[in-house]
Amino acid sequence: MKIRQISIFLENRPGSLSALCRTLADAGVNLSTLMLSEAGEFGLLRIIASDADKAQTVVEKAGYAATTSEVVAIQVPDKPGGLAAVLTALDSHQIPVEYMYAFAQRSGRDAIMIFRFGDLDRAIAALKEAGFGVCGAIDLF
Amino acid sequence: MIPHLWNDLEGTFFPESALDYMPESRLREVQLQRLRAVIALSYEKVQLFRERMEAKGLKPADVRQLADVCQLPFLVKTDLRDTYPYGLFTVPMSEVVRVHASSGTTGKPIVVGYTAQDMEVWKQVIMRTLYAAGFSRGDIVQNMYGYGLFTGGLGLHGGLEGIGATVIPISGGNSERQIMVMKDFGVTAICGTPSYFIHLIETAQKMGIDFKRDLKVKRGVFGAEPWSDQMRQYIESTSGVQAFDIYGLSEIIGPGVGAECECQDGLHIFEDHFLAEIVDPKTLEPVPDGTEGELVITTLSKQAMPVIRYRTRDITAFETSCCRCGRTCRRIRRISRRSDDMLIIRGVNVYPSQIETALLKTEASLPHYLIVLTRKDGLDQLEVRVEITGGMLSDNVGAMEQLQKRFSRSIEQITGLHATVTLAQPGSITRSEGKAKRLLDQREIPN
Numbered sequence: 113m114k115i116r117q118i119s120i121f122l123e124n125r126p127g128s129l130s131a132l133c134r135t136l137a138d139a140g141v142n143l144s145t146l147m148l149s150e151a152g153e154f155g156l157l158r159i160i161a162s163d164a165d166k167a168q169t170v171v172e173k174a175g176y177a178a179t180t181s182e183v184v185a186i187q188v189p190d191k192p193g194g195l196a197a198v199l200t201a202l203d204s205h206q207i208p209v210e211y212m213y214a215f216a217q218r219s220g221r222d223a224i225m226i227f228r229f230g231d232l233d234r235a236i237a238a239l240k241e242a243g244f245g246v247c248g249a250i251d252l253f
Numbered sequence: 254m255i256p257h258l259w260n261d262l263e264g265t266f267f268p269e270s271a272l273d274y275m276p277e278s279r280l281r282e283v284q285l286q287r288l289r290a291v292i293a294l295s296y297e298k299v300q301l302f303r304e305r306m307e308a309k310g311l312k313p314a315d316v317r318q319l320a321d322v323c324q325l326p327f328l329v330k331t332d333l334r335d336t337y338p339y340g341l342f343t344v345p346m347s348e349v350v351r352v353h354a355s356s357g358t359t360g361k362p363i364v365v366g367y368t369a370q371d372m373e374v375w376k377q378v379i380m381r382t383l384y385a386a387g388f389s390r391g392d393i394v395q396n397m398y399g400y401g402l403f404t405g406g407l408g409l410h411g412g413l414e415g416i417g418a419t420v421i422p423i424s425g426g427n428s429e430r431q432i433m434v435m436k437d438f439g440v441t442a443i444c445g446t447p448s449y450f451i452h453l454i455e456t457a458q459k460m461g462i463d464f465k466r467d468l469k470v471k472r473g474v475f476g477a478e479p480w481s482d483q484m485r486q487y488i489e490s491t492s493g494v495q496a497f498d499i500y501g502l503s504e505i506i507g508p509g510v511g512a513e514c515e516c517q518d519g520l521h522i523f524e525d526h527f528l529a530e531i532v533d534p535k536t537l538e539p540v541p542d543g544t545e546g547e548l549v550i551t552t553l554s555k556q557a558m559p560v561i562r563y564r565t566r567d568i569t570a571f572e573t574s575c576c577r578c579g580r581t582c583r584r585i586r587r588i589s590r591r592s593d594d595m596l597i598i599r600g601v602n603v604y605p606s607q608i609e610t611a612l613l614k615t616e617a618s619l620p621h622y623l624i625v626l627t628r629k630d631g632l633d634q635l636e637v638r639v640e641i642t643g644g645m646l647s648d649n650v651g652a653m654e655q656l657q658k659r660f661s662r663s664i665e666q667i668t669g670l671h672a673t674v675t676l677a678q679p680g681s682i683t684r685s686e687g688k689a690k691r692l693l694d695q696r697e698i699p700n
Contacts, residue, residue: 119648121641123678149650154676156650173459175680177641181648210649228648 113236113248114182115226116164120157121177124150132157132176139170144252145226147213158213160226162253182232185215185252187222187245195225201242207235219247262390267416269380272525273580280581283525285319287553292316292325295559298343301336302326302561322528322551323539327562333363333504341558342366349557354402355503362402365503366557372411374554375506378523379412382512385521385580386474386497388442390417395435395470397445397453398477400424404507405477409444412509418442425449428456435468443473447480447488447496452684454492464492474499476508479567479588479606483613485517491618498587504563505550511585519572519584526554529585530562531571534592542571547592548585566591596692598626599633603668605691608637611663615656616645623682628696635672637664640679 122128129148136143136159146159161167164180171178188194202209207229215224224247229235236246261267275283293313295302305326306312315321333341338361342349350369354362367375388394394413398405406424413420421438423431425445431453434440443450450473457464464470470492476499488496500520501508510527511520522529528551533540540546548565568591572584590604597603605624613619621640626633639660647653653676660674683690 117648119646121646121653121676121678123676123681128678151650151654154653156648156653158648172643175459175678177643177646177679179643179646179648 113184113246114232115160115185115247115249115252117181117183117226117228118159118161118164118168118171119179119181120159120171122148122155122157124153124155129155129157132171132174135174136161136167136170139166141167141170145214145216147211147226149211160215160252162249181228183226183228184232184236184239185224185226185247186239187219187247188225190218190221190223194223197242198225198239198244201238201244202235204242205234205238207231207238215252217252219245219251224252265389267380267384267389269377269415270384273381273385273521273523273582275525275581277581280524281319284528284553287525288319288322288528288551289313289316291551291553291555291559292561294343294556295561299341299559301332301340302328319528322530322562325551325562327537327549327564328560329564330363330504330566333365334361337361338364339366341560343559344368344557351407353404353407353503353507355404363504365404365507368556371506371555371557374526375408375509376411376415378506378509378526379409380415381523382474382499382509383412383416383418385512385514385578386499387472387495387515388413388416388418388474392418392442393421393438393440394418394442394444395421395423395431395438395440397423397425397431397443397449398508404501404503405446408501408507408509409474413444428453429460432457432460432462435470436462439469441469441471443470443494445473445475446477447475447484448478450475450488450492450494450496451484454488457492464494470494472497474512476500479590479594481589481606481609481613481619482587483609483619487618500567500585500588502565502567504560505552505565506555510550514576514578514580516577518576519586521576521580521582521584524582526552528553529571529583531569531585534568540570543573545570545586548588566593568592596624596626596694598635598668598670601668601670603635603670607667608664608672608691611667612637612639612660614667615659615663618642618644620645621679621682621684622691624692626692626694626696633696635664635670636675637672638675638677638682640677640682642679 144160149156210228212227296313348368349366351367354364400406472495474497485496497513500511511522530549531546534547548567548569550563551561552559567588569585590606623638625636657674664672
């Protein structure tokens, strides 16, 4: 149910993102999706790769500062109000979203969004109760 | 002295160390007789010293007791440059068996010389240093100090051979090979600069080698640059290597002026060879024991190039209590800073060690950092670049910004200056193979 996400510290300067992507590419790691958040002179790159162990080893061996955390991939109905319905279900249990971003692939007619919560288990339970699909690694890769 | 009597080989106390435990009255007696001799020698042979004594109206005979040393003229680093290369030597070159030189960052280096007896004294003080740190015959020692004109490598080397250790004279650099040798040669003890060893700990981690599990290194003697107790904790907890401080400087003899014992609580000065004073760096008057000041050293046994009242620029204080190890030679506190390390930023006096303390207060282990000084619109700007490690990283941008603020606040609390803290990728700050470079001063100095 939970997906492993790797967050990598990058300096905000030309070439730093491409250098990392090149490192992953050379090691044959395919990125399923990613999100880059920038804060002034640095940024955090969050990646989801089919082979999380390999991605983590490659990144750390290349000397990057990286940390892993777990996130949830949720099937969001791809129609107006789809995301609002998911968020309403979370709000009703007062579960705050720390951050979220889109997964690059679809699952049938649904879009997939990656969510990060403080309490993943509670969030998963709340979403299932409201009838939303939560994807495991098997569904995604 | 006869080294290594056969019946001492299996023992745990070594006769060379006996001088560390001399009764204090005898120690002072030895110091005075040697002081008077070294002053007489310098007065006769060294023009610079004689002229300065004459200018003060002093004769060697005026030194009657140890306290009289306070009246003698000081010697400073520029004096060694001005007399380059051999101006302070007291013996003909036929008596000089070794010279070393310090790297001159500006202009000429400074040159120091040793007679055969000086070499023996140097070996003895290094042996006493090594014994105090628990080294002994049977240790396989990787000596990572630079070999060559620098006193570190060959200085330690002599003492290591003296105690009968197996020496690997690897010198500094080529970090992966250092780790390979450590592993393959079964190294049990090491010598080097603390910043380089921290770099090696990281190198080993990258190579997938666990210091505690895969290597046999138990102890190390570290010096040639100021390092903190926090750095010691980091070294000891990550590598399992017990880390001992050693003090010395080329102008005096090289490494081996003072050393830590098993108590790791200040450095014992080998007072039978070196007379230590601590003075106020501004007034140059002696400070009371326990008060910080600049360390001033007079060599008591050096022949080729005795130095009298050399201003080391190192800031320390005498420990006032007796050491639990029982050694009678006095201890100085570990050198945390040098009087010429002081930076003046926007008129405020700042030592790099204060920045280090501030970073350590924020994070449990010391990150790699670089102090960058620039000037914008006539105003000094203080930037501290801090390398992020996996342990500090969060997947939350806000948490990283908080970390940045905590670093910045901590620096401001300690130095009183606002600092811009920049988070940097691991490995982006240049690593030293020798002494740590912590400062990049890009301010233009006004004429």
